[in-house]
Amino acid sequence: MSDRAAQPPKADILVVDDRPNNLRLLSTMLLEQGYQVRKAVDAEMALTAIETAYPDLILLDILMPNMNGYDLCQLLKNREDTRDIPIIFLSALEEPLDKVTAFEVGGADYISKPFQLEEVLARINYQLTIQRQRQELAAKNQHLQQEIYERQQAQEILHQSRALLSSILNCSLDGVAAMEAVRNTKGDIRDFRCLVVNPLAVRVVGREREDLVGKVVFKKLLAPIDAGLFDVFVELVETGKAVKQEVSLQRDDEETWYQFVAVKLGDGFAVTFRDVTEYKQVALSLSQANHELQRLSTMDGLTQVANRRYFDLYFEQTWQQCRKNQKPLALILGDVDYFKRYNDTYGHQSGDRCLQKVARTIEQRLKRPGELVARYGGEEFAILLPNADEYWSLQVAELIRADIQALEIEHQSSDVNEYITISLGIANAIADDETTLETILQMADQAMYQAKNQGRNRSIAFNQNLELLDFDD
Numbered sequence: 001m002s003d004r005a006a007q008p009p010k011a012d013i014l015v016v017d018d019r020p021n022n023l024r025l026l027s028t029m030l031l032e033q034g035y036q037v038r039k040a041v042d043a044e045m046a047l048t049a050i051e052t053a054y055p056d057l058i059l060l061d062i063l064m065p066n067m068n069g070y071d072l073c074q075l076l077k078n079r080e081d082t083r084d085i086p087i088i089f090l091s092a093l094e095e096p097l098d099k100v101t102a103f104e105v106g107g108a109d110y111i112s113k114p115f116q117l118e119e120v121l122a123r124i125n126y127q128l129t130i131q132r133q134r135q136e137l138a139a140k141n142q143h144l145q146q147e148i149y150e151r152q153q154a155q156e157i158l159h160q161s162r163a164l165l166s167s168i169l170n171c172s173l174d175g176v177a178a179m180e181a182v183r184n185t186k187g188d189i190r191d192f193r194c195l196v197v198n199p200l201a202v203r204v205v206g207r208e209r210e211d212l213v214g215k216v217v218f219k220k221l222l223a224p225i226d227a228g229l230f231d232v233f234v235e236l237v238e239t240g241k242a243v244k245q246e247v248s249l250q251r252d253d254e255e256t257w258y259q260f261v262a263v264k265l266g267d268g269f270a271v272t273f274r275d276v277t278e279y280k281q282v283a284l285s286l287s288q289a290n291h292e293l294q295r296l297s298t299m300d301g302l303t304q305v306a307n308r309r310y311f312d313l314y315f316e317q318t319w320q321q322c323r324k325n326q327k328p329l330a331l332i333l334g335d336v337d338y339f340k341r342y343n344d345t346y347g348h349q350s351g352d353r354c355l356q357k358v359a360r361t362i363e364q365r366l367k368r369p370g371e372l373v374a375r376y377g378g379e380e381f382a383i384l385l386p387n388a389d390e391y392w393s394l395q396v397a398e399l400i401r402a403d404i405q406a407l408e409i410e411h412q413s414s415d416v417n418e419y420i421t422i423s424l425g426i427a428n429a430i431a432d433d434e435t436t437l438e439t440i441l442q443m444a445d446q447a448m449y450q451a452k453n454q455g456r457n458r459s460i461a462f463n464q465n466l467e468l469l470d471f472d473d
Contacts, residue, residue: 026090055085062090063093151274176197242261328390332425416456
């Protein structure tokens with residue numbers, strides 16, 4: 001038996017497509033990469049397969065008999081047991097509205113046919129990575145919440161009474177101590193005398209039990225940790241208000257964190273404390289993982305600018321803000337001219353490097369707060385300019401167009417220039433109740449179409465009155 005056959009599959013993928021050739025091609029590719037593959041030719045067969053066993057990811061065609069891919073996706077996203085399964089649409093539909101619909105019904109990604117196998121694999125791996133990280137974070141969070149809950153329950157028991165505290169001192173997993181106030185002639189607390197201390201607490205402070213019990217040493221013990229803590233315990237005794245806090249101890253170049261809870265006990269207090277260093281480390285790791293997950297979910301993996309999903313969210317938020325303040329907004333859609341020819345001539349690796357340079361060039365041109373560039377799809381970029389009128393947006397578009405041509409990326413297959421160029425369509429509008437995001441997108445898309453139709457390598461804009469403005473090359 002081969003090594004691959006002996007290994008468990010990396011993931012279970014359900015491929016739904018009514019074309020046998022597509023099913024056969026995708027199945028062969030995924031099996032060679034070590035995935036388990038199940039196939040369905042329509043929505044009914046797909047639902048049956050899902051009921052049998054939940055897949056880790058679904059590759060879904062849009063145009064199918066009886067129930068199309070959009071409806072099947074929406075059905076799965078409305079079910080609690082299947083809503084978290086990532087769905088990647090595979091379709092020959094190329095209109096922006098088709099792609100927008102795919103994301104609106106809950107699709108995780110959209111790949112246009114004919115597809116590149118390497119692209120399909122990369123996007124599958126990306127979605128599975130995000131799914132796995134989410135599951136790991138959820139498991140860690142659940143474990144952390146359970147640990148916190150259990151600790152709180154233990155602490156509540158410890159604080160019930162002084163008698164209960166005394167009975168569990170020697171078997172407690174927490175450090176436990178009780179202190180009595182030592183007052184001066186004016187009645188002010190000048191220190192605390194240690195009444196009881198359990199073995200764990202003795203080890204933490206690094207003293208012998210005989211050096212603690214009955215001794216007025218509390219203020220001295222606190223000094224190397226945090227001198228301000230003394231006033232905290234004085235206030236606790238005087239007000240009766242319980243204290244919950246975290247402190248750190250630095251010993252031998254190692255930092256240990258403790259969480260303590262102190263409650264008033266007679267003219268003094270009882271305190272319990274626990275080593276929470278591991279919890280702090282888990283919380284830090286969780287925070288870093290959440291930050292990385294957020295970064296991955298909003299950034300395009302190739303160009304390192306915002307991805308389509310983040311752009312859609314940011315577009316909506318920016319539009320609402322501009323509408324609230326009655327401010328203008330401009331959207332620029334840019335498409336690299338004859339990019340398919342560039343890929344065919346120089347190869348996809350060169351094409352990827354080209355898109356990375358174009359993305360960086362656009363990003364460097366954006367200077368004002370709130371401006372954003374995102375990879376809108378393939379070789380298309382979306383640029384959002386809040387508080388920008390039509391003349392400012394045209395100037396920005398022209399500067400971007402000139403910057404990209406100035407990169408002098410050779411393009412022998414272009415009909416417009418010996419170097420890589422870009423066509424830009426700009427939509428300008430005052431954010432109000434009569435204008436929608438879809439209207440702006442359509443205006444920008446129509447302007448970009450006009451730029452291409454008029455010879456490419458140019459910027460054309462529509463304002464809210466559908467008046468045409470352009471700069472020739």
